[in-house]
Amino acid sequence: MTKKLAKSAISQKRVLDAAARIFRDYGYAGTTMRAIADEADLRAGSIYYHYKSKDDLISAVLDIGIRAVTDNVEAALKSLPDTATGRERIEAAIRAHLSAIIEVGDYTLATRRALGQVPEAIRARNTRMRDQYGSVWQKILADAHERGEFRTSANLTLARLFILGALNWTVEWFKPGGRSIDDVAREFASVVLDGLSGNGATAAIAQEVPPPAKAKRSAPRISAA
């Protein structure tokens, strides 16, 4: 049995992780193959052994970014009992979305920074994946509405845009070592469902401060606003 092409998956991932970090910091056009190579402890030419072009690399990064979120949310929803309420589903989806984008934060941020500059064909494919994810949320909201859990005047499409916008923005300010994902998810769900003036049954948020988190190089801050 001749196992011909079996590129070391680990060094390929090293390149990919490095690419995500550089794309995250410098966007698509601002990223040079030489910078990625530096980050991965390689020379520029060597990258082409693993990926056949810069476009090939950014494609892989973009796909991982959205797929991590989609898979995580769908798994979380599937693991809920059939008896779960709309509220429970929404809260679970928010938590799953948050933990996914924090987990693969480099890829998520790289997407936000680079997607707008990427060649048309690449962006089109990724956008299709993202729209598909949007329809998952549309379904969650529609189900909850049908169950009578929402006021009749609620505009589900606008609500979805509102929720996903707020969630996607979290990567800009969320820093590990501060608030826990669970707390943020709970409060977000509470705002979306009960509103700020409503009488949500939400417990007060405990300001936990876990281990100070290793000081890795992090993305440039964009400010909360």
Next chain:
Amino acid sequence: MTKKLAKSAISQKRVLDAAARIFRDYGYAGTTMRAIADEADLRAGSIYYHYKSKDDLISAVLDIGIRAVTDNVEAALKSLPDTATGRERIEAAIRAHLSAIIEVGDYTLATRRALGQVPEAIRARNTRMRDQYGSVWQKILADAHERGEFRTSANLTLARLFILGALNWTVEWFKPGGRSIDDVAREFASVVLDGLSGNGATAAIAQEVPPPAKAKRSAPRISAA
């Protein structure tokens, strides 16, 4: 009276507007002086008569982006009567924020695309301006809370991040000719204050479709999700 330096403000603005559109589409690194020149019907070298460098240009674009929002929101708040409720202030601020980022959409989008790639010093200054705007919102929410309009468990900081995240994301999906800014603002305020399950007094959103809007070249879509 020797009026020496009085550069035509109009052709300077032509360059600036062109720069905003190109930065919006290609980010900071992806934007070339030659592309800006093309958009402004000039040759690359001529830009340097109005702005002394690429960094000088992006700085101007970034500042306009955040200042338009800050000024518009503060003006809207100031125009309210002292008797205005917290809800009214929040709704007014949302509407003002939305109309500002739609109005100067090229500059706002350029900011979102380019800010992360811009040289440190430039970003730092702009980030300070943005944080300042965040504190305006913090004050709006704190006032409403003190007036007893919020449930006691509400976390104002998270709520602010949530609201501003959702608002900033609107530039990705809002297109003139569809929903009106007023409708979006009203529904957003309703979600934030009453929640989806609360019994807000919000009127049903009318799906108005005004004049089809001139077909200018628009930013590449990023998908709602």
Next chain:
DNA sequence: TCCAAAACCTAACACTAGTTAGAAAATAGG
């Protein structure tokens, strides 16, 4: 130990970037 496959490196190619100096054109007041 030997050797083929895998992984990486070197050095270069064609091209494009921001920027500049100086010439040319447009403009406006007298």
Next chain:
DNA sequence: CCTATTTTCTAACTAGTGTTAGGTTTTGGA
């Protein structure tokens, strides 16, 4: 019309871009 000022253009320079061909080292099984 003349001329001084403002505005734009031309043409180039240096530095850095993605990519490639071909050589070198490393690796792991026989």
